[in-house]
Amino acid sequence: MNCEIMLMENNVDIVYFSGTGGTERAAKCFKTSFEKVGREVTLSKVKDAPISFGEEDGLILLLYPVLAANAPRLVHDWIERLESVKGKRAAVISVSGGGEMSPNTACRAAVIRKLERKGFVVTYEEMLVMPANFIKFSGVPLSRLLLEALPKKVEAAVSRLESGFVTRSRPLPVDRLISAAAKLEQLGAVSFGKSIAVTDACISCGRCAENCPSGNITMLEGNPIFGSSCNLCMGCIYGCPTGALKPQMMKSAVLKEGFNLEAIEKAELPQNADINALTRGYSWKGVRKYLTGD
Ligand SMILES: Cc1cc2nc3c(=O)[nH]c(=O)nc-3n(C[C@H](O)[C@H](O)[C@H](O)COP(=O)(O)O)c2cc1C
Ligand code: SF4
Ligand code: SF4
Numbered sequence: 001m002n003c004e005i006m007l008m009e010n011n012v013d014i015v016y017f018s019g020t021g022g023t024e025r026a027a028k029c030f031k032t033s034f035e036k037v038g039r040e041v042t043l044s045k046v047k048d049a050p051i052s053f054g055e056e057d058g059l060i061l062l063l064y065p066v067l068a069a070n071a072p073r074l075v076h077d078w079i080e081r082l083e084s085v086k087g088k089r090a091a092v093i094s095v096s097g098g099g100e101m102s103p104n105t106a107c108r109a110a111v112i113r114k115l116e117r118k119g120f121v122v123t124y125e126e127m128l129v130m131p132a133n134f135i136k137f138s139g140v141p142l143s144r145l146l147l148e149a150l151p152k153k154v155e156a157a158v159s160r161l162e163s164g165f166v167t168r169s170r171p172l173p174v175d176r177l178i179s180a181a182a183k184l185e186q187l188g189a190v191s192f193g194k195s196i197a198v199t200d201a202c203i204s205c206g207r208c209a210e211n212c213p214s215g216n217i218t219m220l221e222g223n224p225i226f227g228s229s230c231n232l233c234m235g236c237i238y239g240c241p242t243g244a245l246k247p248q249m250m251k252s253a254v255l256k257e258g259f260n261l262e263a264i265e266k267a268e269l270p271q272n273a274d275i276n277a278l279t280r281g282y283s284w285k286g287v288r289k290y291l292t293g294d
Contacts, residue, residue, distance in 0.1 A: 011040040011056070015049040016063040017072050017213050019233020021261045022130030023065045023095040025147070029154040030061060030093075037162055046074055047215050052083040059089050059161070060120065062111070065130075065233070066096035068185035069103040069178055071111045072231040074214050079114040090115050091124035091161060097132025099286020106171040106179035123166045126157055129290040133234055133259045141270040142278045142287065147261070148269055149291060186232065192249050193230020196237070198223060201244035208236035208245065234259065 012034045018024035031041045039058075044050065046064070053060060064075045071094070092108050092115070104127065112122045128150070131143035138146065160167070171179075193216055204222035216229045217236060224236075224245075237245045238259040247254060279288035288294065 011042070011058045012061055013050075013053065013057055013059070014041060014043045014061045014063070015046055015078070016043070017046045017065065017075050017231070017233075018063075018095075019065060019072075019213055019231070019235035020133045020238055020259055021235075022133070023063050025261070026093065026095050026128050026130065026150060026154060027063050029151050030063070030158065033151075033155050033158040037158065045213060046078050047213060049078060051078070051081045053085055053088055057088070059091060061091045061093065062115075063093040063095060064111075066094050066098075066104055066107045066127075067232060068182040069107050069175070070183055070186060071107060072213075072233065073186050073189065074229070074231050075111060076114065079111065079118065082115075082118050085119040087119065087121050090120040090122045091126075092122060093126050093128060093157070095128045095130050096286070097130065097134065097138060098283060099129045099288075099290045100127040101286035101289075102172065103175040103178035103182070104286065105169065106175035108169075109171050109176060109179070112168075122168070123164075124157075124161055125167065125169060127286075127290075128153055129287050131259070131261065131264060133238065133255065135253045136283070137255050137257060137259065138284075138287070139278065140264055140267050141273060142275075142284075143261075143264045144267050144269055145273055145275070145278070145291060146287070147265055153290075188249070189230045189232035190228050192232050192247060193226045193228070195248040196226055196230075197246045197248060199244045199246055201242040202240075203242055203244075205241060208240055211235055211239055 014027050014030055016023050016027035031043050034041045064071045094107050096104050108125050115122055131138045206219050208224050209217040209219045214229045214231045216227045217224050275291050
């Protein structure tokens, strides 16, 4: 469904969850783009985000990575804690490695339903694509192209939001079913977090505890201790400077080559890249469409 409404708010509250930095980059891009058009922007990580929004707050923009065709559990928990509002406008942006394809299309449905129950009017939803950090890496050239495409994608989204453009999707029932079933993987996240072994390579730098988006890691006498609120984001595992964290579950899904967006950003931008060749195969169909429109 697409239509247009008048935009009245002045400020924008951006709330995001990010494990390995892709969604954080998208959230920061939104901040820059909204500021360019004169909006005042507040950026908060979901674990520190406010739970009450008043008259003075304008658009609420929520961003999160797609984890097993769903939003991270912490995002659902935050919405459940939100105080009810009367018709405040919200937009939901999901960030995935695979793009808007089955079953990812259902990854915003439950989030939007919960926001609507709290009185928000969700007028806009979109899928952005960033490098895939789980099971199968997108590869450096494709990842580099995705990072390059991000500012323009966000600028286009901001100009649609500014013009009051309304867009809501209708996921297929089968995608909703798969997304609901995949929630089991999120239940497994607690065990996953508990299974992460800290090896002798740990230098007690505290980076994992500082960056965990769920606040699930505390440092005790120089050792990282994992709690029961892991969201399976992979941030601590890929972000450890010495590779000291070794999960004992889902080992084959963790990328052997690691995952480092800063290193990808430094890679040379492929010139005249053959996007069809880089996205060959069904599983990259959504990425191909995102980059080429086909
Ligand atoms: C446990 C896990 C499950 C994931 N599941 C999906 C998925 O169902 N569909 C998809 O397209 N990408 C999936 N991804 C990839 C992420 O959505 C993607 O890499 C995203 O850009 C990560 O964002 P972040 O860097 O902000 O954490 C998954 C990643 C993880 C760690
Ligand atoms: S990031 Fe790695 S080295 Fe630093 S405290 Fe955590 S496990 Fe240890
Ligand atoms: S413990 Fe590690 S994998 Fe779990 S939420 Fe924190 S950073 Fe992510």
